[in-house]
Amino acid sequence: MKQAIVYWKSLKAGILTESDEGYSFAYDKDYLTMPEVQGISLTMPLREEPFQSNTLHPFFDGLIPEGWLLDIAQKNWKIDARDRMALLLACCRDCIGAVSIKPLNTTEDDE
Template sequence: MKQAEVYVGKSLAGVLAEDDMGYEFRYDSEYLQSDKAEAVSLTMPLREKPYRDKVLFPFFDGLIPEGWLLDIAEQSWKISARDRFSLLLACCKDCIGNISVIPLEGKEVENV
């Protein structure tokens, strides 16, 4: 299972995971209780119930670079253009905007 922490600004907003069944994004319970909590996307409003889908959520897929920058990422890290989650983990640690996707390596996250 591949997993990543998703930050809004400097606050941990939730965990994004990929497994054999597809994708899941779950907001962090402490983040949901914060007065400063804001949704990572208009298409993924704040809620306790996790988001699940068989394809990578469009908001996260949209963070992946395109064109020549995608070509460089694919060649540098030897990642297939079809492996969207791996591209997200490799390229989106410091995206434009206030969202960061930080890979979780070797850690299991509860309830994902």
């Protein structure tokens, strides 16, 4: 099982999990109670129930680089192109925009 912390700006928005059953994204309970926060995507509005999918949610898959940048990432980190969660964890720590993805076991000291 692989897990990632999903941040919106500097706030912990939720946890993304890959398991044998597929993928799940759940908003953090504290995040849901904060004023003026928003969903990480229009397709993933704020709610208490997790978003479930057999494949990586399109919003997260869209964060993964494409083309020559994907080729570099695959060769550099030796990641199979079909392992979308591994690519997301390796490539999306500092994305353009408000969302960033970090492995669950990463601490600020690791960066």
